[in-house]
Amino acid sequence: MKKVTNIIFAGLGGQGVLKASDILAEILFTLDYDVKKSEVHGMSQRGGSVSSEIRFGAEVFSPMIPHGETDYLVVLEPTQVEVNISKLREGGILITPADLPLDKLSNPKAANTMFLGALSKHLTEIPEERFIEVIKRFLPEKVHEVNIEAFKLGRG
Amino acid sequence: MTKKLLLSGNEAVAMAAQYCKVNLGVGYPGTPSSEILDEFSKLGGKAEWAPNEKTALEVAIGGAFAKGRTLATMKHVGVNVAADPLFTIAYSGVPGGLVLISADDPGLASSQNEQDNRRYAISAGVPMFEPASSQECYDFLIKAFELSEKFKTLVLFRMTTRVCHSKTLVVPREDDYPAAVINYEKDAKSNVMIPAYARIAHRKMRNRLAEIAELNEAGEFIVEKMRSSEIGIIATGISYMHAEDAAPEASILKLGLTYPLPLERIRNFASKVKKCYVIEEGDPIVTETCLANGIQVVGKNEIYRYGELNVNRVRRILSGDVTPEAAPVPGKPPQLCVGCPHRKSYEGMKALDLIVAGDIGCYTLGVLPPYEAVHTCVCMGASITTGLGMRHVMAEEQARKVVSVIGDSTFWHTGINGIVEMVYNRPATGHVVIILDNSITAMTGMQEHAGTGFHLDNSPSKKLVIEDVVKAMGVDNVDIIDSTAEYDAYCELLKKRLASNDLSVIIVRRPCILGMVKRKGK
Ligand SMILES: Cc1ncc(C[n+]2csc(CCOP(=O)(O)OP(=O)(O)O)c2C)c(N)n1
Numbered sequence: 035m036k037k038v039t040n041i042i043f044a045g046l047g048g049q050g051v052l053k054a055s056d057i058l059a060e061i062l063f064t065l066d067y068d069v070k071k072s073e074v075h076g077m078s079q080r081g082g083s084v085s086s087e088i089r090f091g092a093e094v095f096s097p098m099i100p101h102g103e104t105d106y107l108v109v110l111e112p113t114q115v116e117v118n119i120s121k122l123r124e125g126g127i128l129i130t131p132a133d134l135p136l137d138k139l140s141n142p143k144a145a146n147t148m149f150l151g152a153l154s155k156h157l158t159e160i161p162e163e164r165f166i167e168v169i170k171r172f173l174p175e176k177v178h179e180v181n182i183e184a185f186k187l188g189r190g
Numbered sequence: 191m192t193k194k195l196l197l198s199g200n201e202a203v204a205m206a207a208q209y210c211k212v213n214l215g216v217g218y219p220g221t222p223s224s225e226i227l228d229e230f231s232k233l234g235g236k237a238e239w240a241p242n243e244k245t246a247l248e249v250a251i252g253g254a255f256a257k258g259r260t261l262a263t264m265k266h267v268g269v270n271v272a273a274d275p276l277f278t279i280a281y282s283g284v285p286g287g288l289v290l291i292s293a294d295d296p297g298l299a300s301s302q303n304e305q306d307n308r309r310y311a312i313s314a315g316v317p318m319f320e321p322a323s324s325q326e327c328y329d330f331l332i333k334a335f336e337l338s339e340k341f342k343t344l345v346l347f348r349m350t351t352r353v354c355h356s357k358t359l360v361v362p363r364e365d366d367y368p369a370a371v372i373n374y375e376k377d378a379k380s381n382v383m384i385p386a387y388a389r390i391a392h393r394k395m396r397n398r399l400a401e402i403a404e405l406n407e408a409g410e411f412i413v414e415k416m417r418s419s420e421i422g423i424i425a426t427g428i429s430y431m432h433a434e435d436a437a438p439e440a441s442i443l444k445l446g447l448t449y450p451l452p453l454e455r456i457r458n459f460a461s462k463v464k465k466c467y468v469i470e471e472g473d474p475i476v477t478e479t480c481l482a483n484g485i486q487v488v489g490k491n492e493i494y495r496y497g498e499l500n501v502n503r504v505r506r507i508l509s510g511d512v513t514p515e516a517a518p519v520p521g522k523p524p525q526l527c528v529g530c531p532h533r534k535s536y537e538g539m540k541a542l543d544l545i546v547a548g549d550i551g552c553y554t555l556g557v558l559p560p561y562e563a564v565h566t567c568v569c570m571g572a573s574i575t576t577g578l579g580m581r582h583v584m585a586e587e588q589a590r591k592v593v594s595v596i597g598d599s600t601f602w603h604t605g606i607n608g609i610v611e612m613v614y615n616r617p618a619t620g621h622v623v624i625i626l627d628n629s630i631t632a633m634t635g636m637q638e639h640a641g642t643g644f645h646l647d648n649s650p651s652k653k654l655v656i657e658d659v660v661k662a663m664g665v666d667n668v669d670i671i672d673s674t675a676e677y678d679a680y681c682e683l684l685k686k687r688l689a690s691n692d693l694s695v696i697i698v699r700r701p702c703i704l705g706m707v708k709r710k711g712k
């Protein structure tokens with residue numbers, strides 16, 4: 035039995051990587067999992083590589099995912115696949131821009147929510163409504179509609 | 191049901207500070223510590239940014255002299271700046287409660303070195319806590335104040351990047367905590383460190399530490415899990431978490447109050463297992479202390495002294511693997527934002543092929559392509575002084591090419607001392623200082639400072655004006671220019687000032703674009 039699930043969001047500063055992982059961590063938190071989320075802040079506003087790691091399960095110790103043990107690797111920017119791919123476990127799931135109908139987005143700023151939608155398909159233990167609920171709680175009202183649309187497009 | 195929260199270590203510390211009614215939080219920003227005071231202020235605490243860490247710690251000391259409960263926050267290198275008051279307050283102690291947070295950065299996520307500030311506890315002679323999770327950040331901060339008030343000593347609270355920034359679950363307390371009773375009493379024998387009093391205070395400090403070591407032995411801050419008589423692991427801080435994942439079958443001795451160490455508990459634990467490892471990030475401090483006290487432990491190979499530990503590295507340490515580690519694929523380095531006011535400033539310096547004595551801030555990125563303009567960078571405030579040293583020693587032709595480049599927050603931090611040195615010990619060729627005034631502390635996430643006109647909580651403040659100050663200090667020429675809007679004039683001005691033997695300060699003034707977003711959002 036696998037006790038802890040490991041997820042990475044990766045991309046470049048300004049793409050909403052941290053926001054997407056904040057939303058997911060909050061969802062898992064409301065579902066009473068033990069959750070740990072780890073990222074290195076610092077200079078992300080200058081467009082460098084950013085990644086955020088989430089671990090959840092009954093009991094999580096290290097906030098950092100052991101190398102090569104990531105179950106889901108969500109990469110928001112094509113160049114960042116190479117940087118992160120060795121972190122994925124064998125048989126783990128990779129989600130990249132190529133997997134998503136990004137051209138259907140009415141607002142490109144909602145791309146991160148589309149990636150969250152694509153990931154949500156795999157996290158069958160989380161009800162869809164919970165995603166919608168927390169997305170609404172985390173984002174300003176004027177962008178609710180476009181983000182929920184993006185989430186649903188991603189979820190497919 | 192108990193309330194549960196998902197908090198970063200920094201948020202948990204802020205919440206604990208608010209819970210135990212800290213009277214004042216003072217600090218200087220620095221990754222990974224910066225969010226603590228912002229969060230404390232948002233929760234209703236009184237918090238302020240000092241111009242530098244020495245100032246911050248001294249203000250906190252004053253509050254604790256008045257029997258208040260005060261908190262000073264800074265990054266690891268900030269403690270170097272605050273080391274002078276630290277080493278003496280360690281002797282005298284304080285009548286109130288005083289906790290100094292040192293946020294260390296093993297792995298240099300955003301720092302100029304990865305010094306291990308656990309050494310400060312040993313060297314100054316103050317007790318130290320090392321939390322491993324946000325819950326421990328919360329619990330230990332309260333314990334740190336209790337220890338501080340009980341033993342009348344400053345307590346060092348050593349966090350690391352992963353502890354500061356990881357979000358983990360916290361159950362906060364809901365009962366009411368007694369506020370500090372502020373009743374100042376004169377006690378010069380304790381609080382004036384003339385040699386006669388300090389000799390006594392030094393002995394008192396050592397006795398205090400002995401008592402705290404005894405208290406530590408009692409086990410309140412120790413977690414012992416006997417699971418195997420084969421392998422035992424002694425771990426501190428975040429390393430404990432990695433160890434649990436790497437070796438769930440091993441016995442564990444986790445330490446929370448890590449100076450002074452509970453040596454008898456450690457000795458006892460080590461005697462119960464065949465092989466006892468110490469898993470600690472950074473310097474081999476616990477390892478060496480154990481070995482020096484005749485406790486047989488196995489430390490890590492020197493290759494694990496560099497960078498952060500993680501689960502894989504702990505597995506390697508336990509299996510004695512010293513083969514070279516695979517280098518991570520490098521990510522994209524950060525860059526100056528599009529529209530950053532520093533860009534044009536460097537373009538001009540590069541075009542003139544100047545020798546740039548640099549400093550620390552977003553503008554340090556001027557060392558990378560496409561500018562590659564920065565020649566040196568040591569620590570905050572060092573640009574002006576190192577530039578002066580070059581001017582004094584170099585032959586005239588080369589000396590004329592030296593400029594010192596410093597940001598506004600860094601100017602108020604310790605750069606201002608360099609202006610004093612410049613006016614007092616003037617190089618024969620004069621000097622040119624470029625102050626990149628983007629009206630914010632950008633690098634560390636948009637904090638206010640003495641020159642922005644706002645306090646930490648965004649309320650208006652008296653605004654210190656760089657040009658008024660440097661003029662009053664006796665600098666010959668003070669110009670203010672926007673290198674983006676007036677690029678040619680900026681280059682001409684630079685040339686003119688470099689050609690003279692004057693002492694010149696050029697203030698390049700244009701706001702940081704992310705700083706403007708912050709101000710608009712207010
Ligand atoms: C002693 C010390 N304290 C804090 C820091 C963290 N730090 C690095 S640069 C900086 C300030 C940068 O502000 P400024 O000089 O205004 O430049 P900007 O980033 O806005 O361009 C701080 C606080 C440090 N490196 N050293």
Ligand code: SF4
Pocket residue numbers: 079080525526527529530531532552553628632633702703704705
């Ligand atoms: S945050 Fe501000 S100072 Fe830093 S690179 Fe961006 S615009 Fe420049």
